[in-house]
Amino acid sequence: MELKLDQVAIALDGHTLVSLTEVVVPGSVLTVMGPSGSGKSTLLAYVGGFLDPSFQAAGRVWINGRDVTDLPAEERRAGILFQDPLLFPHMTVEGNLLFGLAPHVRGRDARRHAVDVALDQFELGGLGNRDPATLSGGQKARVALARVLLSAPHALLLDEPFSKLDAPLRRAMRDLVFAEARARNLPVLLVTHDQADADAAGGTLLRIGA
Amino acid sequence: MTRLGPPLAVLLLGLPVLIGLLGTILPAFGILPALGGVTPSLAPLEQLLAMPGVWRSAALSFWIGLASGAGSLFVVMLFVAGWSGTHTFKRLQRTIAPLLSVPHAAAAFGFAFLIAPSGFLARLLSPELTGWTAPPNVLIPNDSWGLSMIAGLMLKEIPFLLLITLAALPQVEAQRGRAVVAALGFGRTAGFLLALWPAIYRQIRLGIFAVLAFSSSVVDVAAILGPTLPPTLAPRLLQWITDPDLTLRFAAAAGALLQLGVTLGVLLVWIGLEQGGAFLRDRVATSGRRFRHDRAVRIVAAAGLAASAGAVFLGLLTLAIWSIAGLWTFPDLLPQSLTLRGWESVLPRLSNPLLTTLIVAASATLLAVALAVLCLANEDRRGRPAGRAALWMIYLPLIIPQPAFLFGLQLAFVSVDLQATLAALVFVHLVFVLPYVFLSLSDPWRSLDRRYEQVARGLGRSRRRAFWTVRMPLLLRALLTAAAIGFAVSVGQYLPTVLIGAGRLTTVTTEAVALASGGNRRVIGVWTFVQMILPFVGFLVATLVPALVFRRFRAVRV
């Protein structure tokens, strides 16, 4: 599994924001840094498949050896984490995870079991039936991570995912996310303006804008 | 699919208005082949101007439209400026919200029953305080200056303007803005008016235009509270269009154009007032004065708002009592006896109008919500919200005075033999329901975090699945609220129902207003009670269903 950005260029009103060609090998992280408005989140949206139509974009995106540029978001298998956990507030924790769990796990029992395993793995045991609104910040972040990993993505897109967590939690979460990505051999595209994120990620660092 | 939304909506809002205007303009200049009018002429205009008191009627419409709009805005503006962010504000806001669901006719009837010389207020004070054993011989309501009509209109316009102002508040970051002007040493009211109000005003401006247009051309409230010698223009137009003398239709068409002119005149004068207000504001803002002592203004504003809410509630209570009153002579505060005779006499004849009301309101609301969703989903697809032109389009049927295009629309329906069909009635209601539904839904729709859907897409769900499993449930409350508003708007429609239903399809509103000119108060009480309970039930459903469905989920429960 690898993530390949082939001459990707994104412009707004004729003004180029981002232009790059990169290969992110499995288990490694490409970190894109830049001030707000520099277009780093736009790059993420382009890779994820929900770029706002007001932008003009060119270049190909390959995920796991497949050109996904013309595929809709849901077929790209690019899992995304935002700075907010964005747990669906109208579903339980378990409901959120079942919603995320990849379709190839079939059967009620098998799917429940997969979710239970994930809950335990992410120290969420016993919380399956909870309203997401009642969870702590760290728990919410872990549910979001579990949800995206259960969907069996081929790449991980991180949009400043740690910026809203307090410092100790941020470190723990960062370690957890990168460890999971490495363990699953996922290429990761991280956009951030936090140098510490970039340091922890290792891998290539790309600065854009300004 | 969503691509169809905007063109359908434009067609639905624009086409009836255009066809209707054309169907009004042509007869106004003598062209109406069905009645033998084939050559253009100014005869309809002459016929109109020969009508006794037509200028006075027009002047009354102008004055009442302008005064009620200005009065309502004044109260709302001062109240929001003086109180927003306080506990009082939240309390009054909660009290006012249900008032939006009370149909104009019900509020007007209640108000009439309250303020008449033999009304509830006079009974409350008589004979102990006033010494009145017979009602005083003063001309209220229906006073020749239209003051009771202005007050009656304000009862409904204040909650409407307050709610659209509340919707605009978050967009101007009122909370922080207030802190900033307070830090600069301004009094609460003045600081708000000088610094924050202009931005809010821009947001609610079209809503104010709609209020001005409505109150300068309203029929039902005029029939209940308005002057009678002569009445305002709109009810006279309705009289002419239903007169057995068909040649009066020409005069009615010309009159509808005059109505258009009156309403445009009100709007023009209003725009002039806006300029004057802005000039004054700039002068005051740069003068350095801080207006720290605004206690009196704040109290007056809150009192005005509370009085308007109180009048509606007390009026509705009076209606409810009348609906079960036996003999109730002046100055008794309560009836000598209670009886269900009013209800018994109405109930057997309630089912048909009630059914029509429900079918039409439910269909129009359903269609309107579906269309609004299509339009908003299309915005998401295109990635940018509809522009100013689209907003004007949405407000078009609310700003063009109803008689100006409904007369022509009625002719059009007659000519294709669709008058008095359910489909036609649903269609014409939709024209008025859709704008409110769209306006009510668009804010929560646009402010829903789009990343929820992006997460769902990233998890491998299609656009459609994400829409149905994530966006729709999260917007359930907003959808139901928009539907409740649409339902209430449909239930309250009078002129469109009278003209297109042609007396063969009646709703609880046309039944109630038909009794306006002095039917039995008990029966009016029953009809208006039913009329006001329907939208109320709608809002109840909109509140209870999300609370029930999402009872386990704190963030979406309310």
Added chain:
Amino acid sequence: MFKALALAAALFGATAGAATAADPDPRNWDGVVAEARGQKVFFNAWGGAENINAYLQWAAGELKRRFDIELVHVKLEDTATAVATVLAEKTAGRTEGGSVDLVWINGENFAAMKDADLLLGNAWAEQLPNFALADTENKPTIRTDFTVPVEGQESPWGMAKLVFFHDSARTAAGSLPTSSAALLDWARSHPGRFTYPQPPDFIGSSFLKQVLIERVEDPAVLSKPADPATFNEVTAPLWSFLDELNPLLWRGGQAFAQNYPAMKQLLADNEVDIIFAFNPSEAQSAIAAGELPDTVRSFTFPEGTLGNTHFVAIPFNAAAKAGSMVTANFLLSPEAQARKQDPTYWGDPTVLALDKLTPEDRARFEAIDLGPATLKPDELGPALDEPHPSWMDAVEAEWTRRYGAGN
């Protein structure tokens, strides 16, 4: 295009002719009843009075049960609306399947519809089985509606006569006016305690006609159409009367009651002392309904007040002509007429001649308790004939010009 239009017009004409040929013939009554079965009759009738609405609801139930006819009461504020509808349909070429099947009508509206050929002809009304029971001998207004010959184009339904009501608890019977001149005197000594419904309301216009008949120099001119050349001269006494009366009225004549029910409410609220209606037992009905105190009593002018008959008529293009005929005949039946005369239900005097009825049917009428507030038939005083309908239009227009547009 023009060819197509001509063709359409020709087709229309053909079907219209066919419709006329197929009009039900009341002489073959069984045929009419059979044809009426399953029909839906849109009865356009003033809907401003609850007791009348309830009466029609009862009639609808009976018609459904006995004849399988669905009677739909289209409630009008003004009968003129129905006239306008039919006229509009005729203008638009809709000569069959019209939306009005039956209309409650008399006077100017009847004259207008008859004039414009908007009514079903062939004297159908006089061939209804129950018409034989109508009191055509003693009630000439059954055959002459506001001076216009009825010619069987409308079927009689009820009688009307102008009577006045007062509350005997507040106003002594001896102090009441006995003529319009006396009414003016009374108003002088009781300012603000009288009003009349704002013309063109039917009751209000009737009051104007009552005054006109009493004060006009030569009442005979009123039976002929109004002549614009002499109108001002003939009606001058009316206007000088109103110029004096109006400022003495409730609200100083700055507003008028909008109709009879409003006036009734004013009496109940102690805002006025004298009101009037076209239905002699209206006060009794209102007492029964708890709308007026039981001390209300009736009085009339000894020299006579306006009297007339009201009817139902079938438009030329009605969709359910047979159903409408069966309905008209049912409304004319002793059973329906007796219920109508009972103030518990409505209290509208019958058009039937009691001596033409069977003993059982006569007993229905004799059993009705008119109550203390209603004048007996022999106390009602003479009935004054209605003027030609054109006077009503002209008087209404002139009233609106003089008083209806503010000052």
